[in-house]
Amino acid sequence: xxxxxxxxxxxxxxxxxxxxxxxxxxxxxxxxxxxxxxxxxxxxxxxxxxxxxxxxxxxxxxxxxxxxxxxxxxxxxxxxxxxxxxxxxxxxxxxxxxxxxxxxxxxxxxxxxxxxxxxxxxxxxxxxxxxxxxxxxxxxxxxxxxxxxxxxxxxxxxxxxxxxxxxxxxxxxxxxxxxxxxxxxxxxxxxxxxxxxxxxxxxxxxxxxxxxxxxxxxxxxxxxxxxxxxxxxxxxxxxxxxxxxxxxxxxxxxxxxxxxxxxxxxxxxxxxxxxxxxxxxxxxxxxxxxxxxxxxxxxxxxxxxxxxxxxxxxxxxxxxxxxxxxxxxxxxxxxxxxxxxxxxxxxxxxxxxxxxxxxxxxxxxxxxxxxxxxxxxxxxxxxxxxxxxxxxxxxxx
Amino acid sequence: xxxxxxxxxxxxxxxxxxxxxxxxxxxxxxxxxxxxxxxxxxxxxxxxxxxxxxxxxxxxxxxxxxxxxxxxxxxxxxxxxxxxxxxxxxxxxxxxxxxxxxxxxxxxxxxxxxxxxxxxxxxxxxxxxxxxxxxxxxxxxxxxxxxxxxxxxxxxxxxxxxxxxxxxxxxxxxxxxxxxxxxxxxxxxxxxxxxxxxxxxxxxxxxxxxxxxxxxxxxxxxxxxxxxxxxxxxxxxxxxxxxxxxxxxxxxxxxxxxxxxxxxxxxxxxxxxxxxxxxxxxxxxxxxxx
Ligand SMILES: Nc1ncnc2c1ncn2[C@@H]1O[C@H](COP(=O)(O)OP(=O)(O)O)[C@@H](O)[C@H]1O
Ligand SMILES: [Mg+2]
Numbered sequence: 182x183x184x185x186x187x188x189x190x191x192x193x194x195x196x197x198x199x200x201x202x203x204x205x206x207x208x209x210x211x212x213x214x215x216x217x218x219x220x221x222x223x224x225x226x227x228x229x230x231x232x233x234x235x236x237x238x239x240x241x242x243x244x245x246x247x248x249x250x251x252x253x254x255x256x257x258x259x260x261x262x263x264x265x266x267x268x269x270x271x272x273x274x275x276x277x278x279x280x281x282x283x284x285x286x287x288x289x290x291x292x293x294x295x296x297x298x299x300x301x302x303x304x305x306x307x308x309x310x311x312x313x314x315x316x317x318x319x320x321x322x323x324x325x326x327x328x329x330x331x332x333x334x335x336x337x338x339x340x341x342x343x344x345x346x347x348x349x350x351x352x353x354x355x356x357x358x359x360x361x362x363x364x365x366x367x368x369x370x371x372x373x374x375x376x377x378x379x380x381x382x383x384x385x386x387x388x389x390x391x392x393x394x395x396x397x398x399x400x401x402x403x404x405x406x407x408x409x410x411x412x413x414x415x416x417x418x419x420x421x422x423x424x425x426x427x428x429x430x431x432x433x434x435x436x437x438x439x440x441x442x443x444x445x446x447x448x449x450x451x452x453x454x455x456x457x458x459x460x461x462x463x464x465x466x467x468x469x470x471x472x473x474x475x476x477x478x479x480x481x482x483x484x485x486x487x488x489x490x491x492x493x494x495x496x497x498x499x500x501x502x503x504x505x506x507x508x509x510x511x512x513x514x515x516x517x518x519x520x521x522x523x524x525x526x527x528x529x530x531x532x533x534x535x536x537x538x539x540x541x542x543x544x545x546x547x548x549x550x551x552x553x554x555x556x557x558x559x560x561x562x563x564x565x566x567x568x569x570x571x572x573x574x575x576x577x578x
Numbered sequence: 579x580x581x582x583x584x585x586x587x588x589x590x591x592x593x594x595x596x597x598x599x600x601x602x603x604x605x606x607x608x609x610x611x612x613x614x615x616x617x618x619x620x621x622x623x624x625x626x627x628x629x630x631x632x633x634x635x636x637x638x639x640x641x642x643x644x645x646x647x648x649x650x651x652x653x654x655x656x657x658x659x660x661x662x663x664x665x666x667x668x669x670x671x672x673x674x675x676x677x678x679x680x681x682x683x684x685x686x687x688x689x690x691x692x693x694x695x696x697x698x699x700x701x702x703x704x705x706x707x708x709x710x711x712x713x714x715x716x717x718x719x720x721x722x723x724x725x726x727x728x729x730x731x732x733x734x735x736x737x738x739x740x741x742x743x744x745x746x747x748x749x750x751x752x753x754x755x756x757x758x759x760x761x762x763x764x765x766x767x768x769x770x771x772x773x774x775x776x777x778x779x780x781x782x783x784x785x786x787x788x789x790x791x792x793x794x795x796x797x798x799x800x801x802x803x804x805x806x807x808x809x810x811x812x813x814x815x816x817x818x819x820x821x822x823x824x825x826x827x828x829x830x831x832x833x834x835x836x837x838x839x840x841x842x843x844x845x846x847x848x849x850x851x852x853x854x855x856x857x858x859x860x861x862x863x864x865x866x867x868x
Contacts, residue, residue, distance in 0.1 A: 184678040184687075188671075195666045384662030388723065391626040391656040392679040393648050399679050576628040576658070577590075 189406035213360050231346045305336040324540040331545040332536045335453035344441050347434025350458040351442040352426045362527040366501040368414050373480045374493040381488030387576045396572045411477040435459030453536045465529040472526035475556040482563035485570035521552040586634035588620050595620040597785035607757045609772025610765040612782035618765040619659050622735045626656040655729030657720050659736045663708040670704045680727040694722035713740040734764040738771045750775050769855040799857045805837045805847035
């Protein structure tokens with residue numbers, strides 16, 4: 182078994198193909214990171230952002246702002262002066278700031294950040310209030326009641342946000358949503374699609390299937406090798422990006438709330454979950470890894486049923502990338518259940534960013550739990566399908 | 579050890595590729611002889627457990643080979659007619675991989691790989707990629723892989739395809755050397771491949787077995803039906819249109835013909851000793867394409 186596994190890995194990671202792919206991926210990751218950093222003028226702004234978030238956390242009083250601080254304190258601490266939960270800018274506040282003679286652009290930015298974060302802090306209360314109003318509606322169904330109740334319970338557990346400099350997590354999150362699924366989906370297809378289909382097209386199937394272990398040991402080795410390969414690819418892509426981010430931005434901020442992503446406040450502001458950044462990182466890594474494993478098993482199943490690598494490529498691309506692109510270009514009008522397709526689960530965001538519950542047999546089940554169960558069921562199903570298809574393969578041409 | 583093919587049938591749509599084929603195989607070398615499309619490959623695929631029969635079964639000492647599963651494939655060596663390789667693999671990688679999936683221990687795999695590369699004359703190519711090999715070299719590598727697990731049942735589908743005359747002779751000798759305690763079945767549409775090594779010859783046509791016997795028995799089928807004659811070109815033309823010609827040679831004073839025919843084809847013809855090839859021609863009425 183061990184030596185078969187070695188050869189199966191050798192076939193998956195054939196040297197030329199792997200070297201070209203690894204080079205390309207590293208290039209894309211660097212371009213992604215530095216592209217975004219340069220577009221946001223990150224390197225010039227980094228000290229400023231750090232200062233801003235540290236200030237917002239209340240840890241440090243910046244001497245540079247001391248003069249304005251008192252005046253802003255009045256604005257910030259005035260309960261009337263909060264931005265709406267939908268973040269429409271409140272001109273009154275801005276006018277107050279400018280009329281008050283705010284001198285620095287960065288001071289204005291800072292104030293805006295703090296107001297936003299305050300608004301997010303207030304959101305659970307506002308949302309709970311709205312939900313109680315909905316609950317009071319006479320037309321509400323028992324199922325809706327259950328869902329709203331659950332939503333209220335979750336929101337009520339959220340405490341005050343911990344704020345800190347956490348740009349590393351912000352970059353990670355942005356990568357996870359916008360770049361990672363496309364890359365990893367493609368790599369999984371590229372490396373895993375030929376696992377079975379390649380044997381057919383290389384006419385190795387008659388040799389394998391007539392060998393002692395060809396109908397059992399080889400299949401087990403192929404499935405194991407594929408899981409290992411996907412793990413290696415996942416760790417390579419994610420690991421490189423995380424290290425790159427960490428090296429430039431530092432890893433700090435793990436204790437802050439995941440709702441306070443500096444540049445992506447909108448993404449999770451309505452989330453009922455209560456995670457620190459570090460928990461968010463580990464959770465999302467776990468979920469997206471599970472999606473990758475699930476998708477690779479699907480790919481194996483398609484691969485075992487076709488002798489044409491291109492057909493396998495096309496089918497798998499359709500299943501993984503098309504829903505992602507559809508939603509990216511038309512982010513409306515899809516039922517929430519679309520978020521359990523492989524690509525969306527690999528992206529994770531849509532499973533955590535809002536309350537997505539369903540009543541099943543009288544219990545409230547969250548979308549991420551449904552996604553998880555579906556992932557397990559389909560993996561067993563497709564894994565078995567791949568196994569059976571290869572074992573029963575008829576050599577006819 | 580007895581391999582029994584019992585009324586084996588394989589149907590593709592309406593086409594019967596193998597039609598109720600029955601055969602008992604004990605130890606020895608069997609030559610499966612038949613023209614292209616006669617169902618040799620289909621039969622051998624079913625014997626190699628890579629194709630399900632439409633009906634009928636193959637048993638080894640009374641047990642269906644598909645029930646025996648690993649135990650059967652453990653003692654099987656199979657050279658498919660058309661097989662592939664991996665672009666990145668050297669000859670050694672290739673044989674080591676196939677050893678692994680045949681369940682050989684690593685040390686044994688190494689030893690067998692080296693032995694067999696030498697046996698098929700590829701010892702100097704061990705570290706070269708299979709993709710750089712010629713057709714004949716690949717075929718020899720294929721023969722080597724079939725022997726890795728020292729199989730008791732050896733099924734070779736057109737093993738001499740792509741081999742040059744010297745390699746063919748080497749292959750024949752190899753088969754004679756290893757034949758001892760095994761069942762060896764090799765298919766071909768070239769009579770001379772099996773004439774000298776096979777204990778038994780099986781003639782196959784349109785999916786059916788039409789004859790089985792020793793080389794002498796098969797040859798004897800055309801006793802009194804093979805003739806030679808030296809004719810002038812004009813006479814030769816007439817004979818050629820009416821009879822099966824086994825051989826034709828231009829010599830001084832005319833054309834020397836070897837004719838397979840039930841009756842005397844020409845008054846100048848004299849009977850001669852038949853060979854397997856004559857019988858093959860007699861039954862398939864087809865000129866051998868070498
Ligand atoms: N996959 C297939 N589909 C349909 N017909 C097939 C298939 N494979 C083989 N045949 C037919 O079965 C017959 C026997 O083919 P084959 O076993 O390859 O003969 P041989 O090896 O003696 O040349 C041929 O007529 C061929 O056309
Ligand atoms: Mg054939």
